[in-house]
Amino acid sequence: MRPTAAGRSWFAVGAAFLFLLLVGAPACQLPPPLPQEPADYGTGRARDATAEIPSGELLVRLADQEERLELEVGGVGEGELRFSAEGETIRCSNGERRASFRVVPQRPRGALTLDGRSYYGALWIRLHENQGLRVENQVGLEHYIAGVVPSELVLWSAEEPEIEAQAIAARTYALQSLMHRQKTGSAAFLWDDTRDQVYLGNYRGESSPAAQRVEARYRRALASSRGRVVLNSAGQLYDVRFHASCGGNTCSPAEAFPSESGLHHAAVACEPCRMIGAKERALPATDSTRRRVHWNWTADGPALSQLAHAIGVGQHVLALRDVKVDRHARWQSVVVEGDQGHLRISVERLRRELGPARLKGSAILRTWPALGDPIESGLFFEGVGRGHGAGLCQVGSHEYARQGWSARQILQHYLPGARIAAVPSE
Helix, strand or coil, X not given: CCCCCCCCCHHHHHHHHHHHHHCCCCCCCCCCCCCCCCCEECCCCEECCCCCCCCCEEEEECHHHCCECEEEEEXXXXXXXXXXXXXXXEEECCCCEECEEEECCCCCCCCEEECCEEECCEEEEEECCCCCEEEEEEEEHHHHHHHHHHHHCCCCCCCHHHHHHHHHHHHHHHHHHHHHHHHCCCCCCEECXXXXXXXXXXXXXXXXXXXXHHHHHHHHHHHHHCCEEEECCCCCECCCCEECECCCECECHHHHCCCCCCCCCCCCECHHHHHHHHXXXXXXXXXXXXXXXEEEEEEEHHHHHHHHHHHCCCXXXXXXXXXEECCCCCEEEEEEEEXXXXXXXXXXHHHHHHCCCCCCECCEEEEECCCCCCCCCEEXXXXXXXXXXXXXXXXXXHHHHHCCCCHHHHHHHHCCCCEEEECCCC
């Protein structure tokens, strides 16, 4: 579908030639615009909506809304519009029934509300392939980044260079991911949770003087980073990953994500994480201090049974053994022995099956029972580092920013061979 004058954002003009013009690399562009649905809903009345979705916008799938049977959207005029799945159609409280709806704010530059969150752009409401509804936020790239940064960082304590680095990393990740999904034929959208980047809609600060100072710092950092991305040594978008804390050394993305290809940049040392992890590990187990690097967790019987069933080794996990580690002792794979067989799986899958919020990282210091010993009622894990460990370390970024590092220095440390490029923005 050929773009119209309505798609005059920076992607429509600049993205197709972004890297060709800047660095002579292949063109960077978002996936083709989606076909427009037959009606927009902003005031509760149908109106003509034949224009394409502007190519400078992207789609963010709202995980919490998956398979909801009904929902209410505010910001569309007086009251709210209610939507419910009914068979092969969606019923709107204004009396319309359609296969899908596109809801836009009543006021220009206004926002929609859904479950206490605020969203710029439009909300697409469609039928889910299983049951109920599916919701996607159609939003401009810079509004999206402005929603990701405060969802991924603690703004109250964040330093400006840290916020800038996070914004640049998030922008690069979004564009690179969408380009990759378009190239491989996957659906070109981003999840609003840790499957991509956490995005909680519009940031809405408080009115206190302290909160206003925090927001001013955040807005300055966003303005400084606007339109900037990370390029690799070949002049292409860097495959940027980021995580909460690395434990002292990051890992290669190829090691963290063995199922993916094209991720080749090296691991780096992270002295702030190493020092913080060592201090936290020395604290008593009962210490209630909020820990940023060190962690422990016990997988109980039901969690282990669920793991055994999920990977097809029976109903119970009898032992973990034969762990393969990288040069920094970070787990890469492990053999799970069940009552009906055994299977080697990546630590990426182990974390996914047990829950990445519980098995917080792959740098596991010890287990009890020890590796290879029989597991009876549960399995204790102790580790350092939160997240997959590849790319930008957020704890390290914060500490380096406190030491006076710039956003550029932070990114070039964690992403070897990287350079920052300013590109046209919306």
